[in-house]
Amino acid sequence: MNATVDSLRRAFGDKVGRALVSCGQTIVYVDRSSLAELLRWLKETPDEAYDFLVDVTAVEYRDPELPLEVVYQLRSLARGAELRVKVELPKEGALEVESVVPVWRAADWLEREVYDMFGVTFTGHPDLRRLLMWETYSEGYPLRKDFPLRGRFSRAEQVRRALAANPEANYSLEELSIAQAQYDLPPDMRERLERGERGSIPEPKDERHG
Amino acid sequence: MAETRTVELELATTGTDAHGRPVRIPVGVAGADEPDLTAESMLLNVGPQHPATHGVLRLVVQLDGEVVQRVVPHIGYLHSGFEKLGEYRHYNQIIPLTDRTDYLAPMANNVALAMAAEQLMGIEITERCKVLRVIACELSRIISHLVWLGTTAIDIGAFTPFLWTFQEREKVYNLQEAWTGARLTTSLTRVGGMMADIPEGFEQQLRDFCGFFPSVLDEVDRLLTRNGIWISRTQGVGTLTGEEAIDYGLSGPMLRASGVAYDVRRDRPYLDYETYDFDIPVGQHGDVYDRYLVRMEEMRQSVRILEQALDRLPDGPVNVADPQVILPPKSAAMNDMEAMIFHFKQVMEGVRAPVGEVYFAIENGKGELGYYFVSDGTAKPVRWRIRPPSLLNLAALPKMAEGHLFADLIAINASVDIVMGEIDR
Numbered sequence: 001m002n003a004t005v006d007s008l009r010r011a012f013g014d015k016v017g018r019a020l021v022s023c024g025q026t027i028v029y030v031d032r033s034s035l036a037e038l039l040r041w042l043k044e045t046p047d048e049a050y051d052f053l054v055d056v057t058a059v060e061y062r063d064p065e066l067p068l069e070v071v072y073q074l075r076s077l078a079r080g081a082e083l084r085v086k087v088e089l090p091k092e093g094a095l096e097v098e099s100v101v102p103v104w105r106a107a108d109w110l111e112r113e114v115y116d117m118f119g120v121t122f123t124g125h126p127d128l129r130r131l132l133m134w135e136t137y138s139e140g141y142p143l144r145k146d147f148p149l150r151g152r153f154s155r156a157e158q159v160r161r162a163l164a165a166n167p168e169a170n171y172s173l174e175e176l177s178i179a180q181a182q183y184d185l186p187p188d189m190r191e192r193l194e195r196g197e198r199g200s201i202p203e204p205k206d207e208r209h210g
Numbered sequence: 211m212a213e214t215r216t217v218e219l220e221l222a223t224t225g226t227d228a229h230g231r232p233v234r235i236p237v238g239v240a241g242a243d244e245p246d247l248t249a250e251s252m253l254l255n256v257g258p259q260h261p262a263t264h265g266v267l268r269l270v271v272q273l274d275g276e277v278v279q280r281v282v283p284h285i286g287y288l289h290s291g292f293e294k295l296g297e298y299r300h301y302n303q304i305i306p307l308t309d310r311t312d313y314l315a316p317m318a319n320n321v322a323l324a325m326a327a328e329q330l331m332g333i334e335i336t337e338r339c340k341v342l343r344v345i346a347c348e349l350s351r352i353i354s355h356l357v358w359l360g361t362t363a364i365d366i367g368a369f370t371p372f373l374w375t376f377q378e379r380e381k382v383y384n385l386q387e388a389w390t391g392a393r394l395t396t397s398l399t400r401v402g403g404m405m406a407d408i409p410e411g412f413e414q415q416l417r418d419f420c421g422f423f424p425s426v427l428d429e430v431d432r433l434l435t436r437n438g439i440w441i442s443r444t445q446g447v448g449t450l451t452g453e454e455a456i457d458y459g460l461s462g463p464m465l466r467a468s469g470v471a472y473d474v475r476r477d478r479p480y481l482d483y484e485t486y487d488f489d490i491p492v493g494q495h496g497d498v499y500d501r502y503l504v505r506m507e508e509m510r511q512s513v514r515i516l517e518q519a520l521d522r523l524p525d526g527p528v529n530v531a532d533p534q535v536i537l538p539p540k541s542a543a544m545n546d547m548e549a550m551i552f553h554f555k556q557v558m559e560g561v562r563a564p565v566g567e568v569y570f571a572i573e574n575g576k577g578e579l580g581y582y583f584v585s586d587g588t589a590k591p592v593r594w595r596i597r598p599p600s601l602l603n604l605a606a607l608p609k610m611a612e613g614h615l616f617a618d619l620i621a622i623n624a625s626v627d628i629v630m631g632e633i634d635r
Binding site: 022023025027051052053054055057059060061062063071073077080082084104105106108109110113117130131132133134142143147149 | 285286289291293294295298329330332456457458459470472477478566567568569571578580582584586592593595597601602605606609634635
């Protein structure tokens with residue numbers, strides 16, 4: 001077990017939950033309320049020096065009772081140490097966690113991807129919008145377990161939506177304002193963009209799962 | 211005797227400057243308000259279908275004249291949902307998906323996936339398999355860097371290196387084809403071993419390649435390294451300091467060109483890389499030129515590793531002797547009852563992994579390629595995460611390009627060495 005877990009317990013007390021080792025790699029669960037503070041501490045404490053954020057991702061288990069996990073893979077380049085920090089997000093509550101972009105810039109796109117694929121909101125992220133899917137994608141979050149492998153909509157519906165999409169809607173409002181193209185958009189879309197809403201994600205009516 | 215004449219001219223000028231010379235203003239605008247162009251910026255859409263974006267990448271660029279003020283990359287055009295597909299497949303069935311992520315170095319991806327699954331299952335591979343996988347990884351690094359070198363040279367305006375590098379890449383592709391039967395979708399590894407041992411004559415062909423290939427690098431080196439145009443297009447362009455590179459989570463040649471000597475092969479050794487003798491080139495300035503130098507030297511070091519691997523290649527089996535993991539030979543599966551049962555169970559149920567999770571990383575041509583598996587004890591992973599090096603490297607593009615000329619943006623984008631199949635997954 002990585003010695004950092006003991007230091008974390010001393011510094012953060014009961015904010016640090018269980019820790020375990022899997023395949024020789026240490027995993028520590030922490031409370032979401034102090035996540036960003038704790039990760040900053042891990043980065044800036046000289047004895048820890050986890051200066052490199054390797055990855056941010058999320059895991060949803062097949063058992064629907066289990067909470068969703070956001071996973072931070074950390075590394076100290078100088079010490080050669082690695083630590084995996086996890087935060088559990090119960091599915092009945094808001095899937096929300098504080099952004100670590102102020103700590104590592106590397107988190108920018110990684111958090112956007114988790115938002116895009118799992119629907120986890122990172123509060124304080126400077127530019128939280130979908131990364132891989134387009135802005136007006138409305139089928140939900142593809143890597144969630146309740147998302148069917150072939151998508152929620154039928155093939156015909158997917159094609160219809162793709163053909164009906166306004167290509168300008170793929171631009172962010174910032175870009176549209178530079179180009180002044182926002183004035184060419186249909187009024188409803190312009191209004192939505194001006195409200196700061198980046199595409200709506202309605203609950204699908206033809207849900208195939210239970 | 212020359213006569214000096216004085217001519218009086220009426221100058222359309224508002225006065226004289228500090229040196230007493232008349233202030234020049236453009237003809238025809240005296241008195242008229244000049245349009246203020248400084249506040250106007252142009253939005254330029256680069257890609258997604260453009261050779262210089264190296265795949266279906268769209269860059270929305272805000273320009274002030276020729277100066278890049280802001281770059282917003284848009285990705286996702288090649289999104290195939292590989293991570294989702296992996297959750298519905300046995301570990302061995304995921305290997306073909308890895309061919310299609312970083313399709314410029316498929317063999318290294320196959321190796322990484324098999325090793326991640328082996329670490330999860332606690333399988334020790336054979337010595338011969340280890341050396342063969344090193345050969346696969348280093349060949350992949352060479353072809354990945356060759357594509358980078360050729361296309362980057364084209365982006366910057368030198369066409370010839372492209373022909374030379376692709377000729378060499380073709381030789382590696384012939385080796386790949388001889389080994390796996392495929393030039394691109396290699397699917398080389400299996401959990402616990404390889405899909406095949408190397409064929410007859412492979413070692414000699416590889417030795418011939420290792421003997422000749424450095425001379426091609428020398429030729430490219432003569433053409434580019436001290437070329438005035440190349441230098442002025444690349445030096446001081448897209449600079450990142452070591453701290454910035456770490457902050458942005460860069461890896462591979464991008465990180466090392468900024469002076470951070472981190473290489474997964476040395477710092478988290480796998481496949482006994484610590485027993486090979488090779489150097490890790492590190493840049494000083496973190497600009498496009500240093501990235502070029504780092505990649506050039508990495509190819510030479512890969513040749514060194516390949517030669518050592520050929521020298522030490524031991525005899526013996528390539529697959530572990532575990533009938534639960536490795537399929538029995540077809541003749542045994544057809545004639546022997548026990549072998550047939552193992553064959554059936556593996557094909558129908560797959561290899562089970564114990565409950566647990568693993569993050570396994572290799573140094574591939576683009577940077578640190580990590581596979582993160584979470585298993586709930588079944589034959590299919592709960593979560594298969596690809597940590598794509600190109601994605602994180604590309605995310606630093608706005609930081610590198612803003613403030614540079616538009617032409618430099620193309621050079622900087624080329625220097626990142628992206629492959630969209632891996633970024634979009």
